[in-house]
Amino acid sequence: EDQVTQSPEALRLQEGESSSLNCSYTVSGLRGLFWYRQDPGKGPEFLFTLYSAGEEKEKERLKATLTKKESFLHITAPKPEDSATYLCAVQTNSGNTPLVFGKGTRLSVIA
Amino acid sequence: NAGVMQNPRHLVRRRGQEARLRCSPMKGHSHVYWYRQLPEEGLKFMVYLQKENIIDESGMPKERFSAEFPKEGPSILRIQQVVRGDSAAYFCASSPRAGINEQFFGPGTRLTVL
Numbered sequence: 268e269d270q271v272t273q274s275p276e277a278l279r280l281q282e283g284e285s286s287s288l289n290c291s292y293t294v295s296g297l298r299g300l301f302w303y304r305q306d307p308g309k310g311p312e313f314l315f316t317l318y319s320a321g322e323e324k325e326k327e328r329l330k331a332t333l334t335k336k337e338s339f340l341h342i343t344a345p346k347p348e349d350s351a352t353y354l355c356a357v358q359t360n361s362g363n364t365p366l367v368f369g370k371g372t373r374l375s376v377i378a
Numbered sequence: 379n380a381g382v383m384q385n386p387r388h389l390v391r392r393r394g395q396e397a398r399l400r401c402s403p404m405k406g407h408s409h410v411y412w413y414r415q416l417p418e419e420g421l422k423f424m425v426y427l428q429k430e431n432i433i434d435e436s437g438m439p440k441e442r443f444s445a446e447f448p449k450e451g452p453s454i455l456r457i458q459q460v461v462r463g464d465s466a467a468y469f470c471a472s473s474p475r476a477g478i479n480e481q482f483f484g485p486g487t488r489l490t491v492l
Contacts, residue, residue, distance in 0.1 A: 271420075301480065310382070310469050310483035311421070354421070364476050365411060365423035365434060 269294040273355050273369035280376050283344045288353055288372045291337040296360030300338050302331050303354040305371070311354055345376045380405065382472050382484035383452075390490045397457040397464070399487045403472030410453045411481060412438075412445060415467040427453060433476075460491045 270293045280286055292300070299318050303311035315324040317333040324331045328349065330341040340353055352373045356366040383402040391397050403410050412424040423437040427447040438445065442460075447453040457464055467488050471481035 298477075303483075310384075310485045313480050313482060316480055356421075364409075364473075364479070365426055365437065366413075366421075366481060367423070368413075368421040370418075370420040 269357065269359050269367045271355055271357055271367055271369035273353075273372050275372060276370070277373040278375070280342075280345055280374070282346055282376055282378050285341070285343045285345070287342070288340040288374070289337060290340070290355030290369055292355075292357050294357050294359045294367070297357060298360055299358040300333055301356045301358070301366060302329075302338070302340055303356065305352045305354055314353075342374070345374075347376045347378050350374055350376045382407075382470055382482055384468075384470050384484035384487050386487060387485060388488050388490070390492065391460050392492050393461055394459050397460050397489055399455040399457075399468050399470075399489070400452040401455070401470030401472075401484060402452045403470075404474075404482055407472035407474050407482075409473045409476055410447050411471045411473075412453075412455050413469045413471065415469060415486075417466075421469065424455070428476075457489075460489075462491050465489055465491045 272291050274289045302314040305311045315331040320335045322333050328343050332339045352371040354371045356368040385400050410427045413421040415421045425438045425445045426434040442458045444456045467486045469483050469486045471483045473479045473481045
């Protein structure tokens with residue numbers, strides 16, 4: 268069974284304190300790994316897609332990386348507006364194209 | 379370009395009633411996915427549709443739940459005889475084609491069953 272595990276469940280950072288969120292996956296075959304941001308009461312907002320080990324993507328203070336077993340979302344010098352739940356999802360070779368999501372990491376950035 | 383639209387945003391039903399959730403995909407998108415998010419749980423896939431076809435309904439309960447995406451109009455997720463356990467946030471996502479492709483999510487419908 269395909270599984271996605273995110274850690275930590277919750278993370279509290281001071282403004283400017285860099286850190287990383289982890290997403291480990293066990294899938295039959297990886298077609299793509301996705302990062303989303305979700306604010307309370309809203310739908311997930313697409314951030315990145317990663318396709319192969321070694322790939323990196325950046326957007327403002329966020330950088331996503333991918334290995335054969337896990338992905339990291341690095342947050343550099345976070346600001347309070349970065350507070351949200353960050354979701355990781357995988358798309359696998361088997362079956363059709365639904366995404367398999369982890370439970371997310373709730374990030375709080377304190378000014 | 380409008381994003382994925384869902385309505386209603388909030389829906390309250392009493393046990394035994396029917397709930398109808400609507401989703402209009404992004405312009406140019408013909409693939410629609412429905413997901414359910416329970417409190418403290420991750421998003422769970424329910425059903426994947428293209429125009430007039432159900433492609434994958436492996437995540438949808440066999441009873442009381444149905445989905446459609448007609449040639450004209452929005453996709454509809456229908457829940458008959460709702461129970462308290464159906465209370466959740468239901469999200470619709472769309473993509474322009476199948477395969478490796480980003481899915482763009484709507485704001486969700488929050489269903490509360492009294």
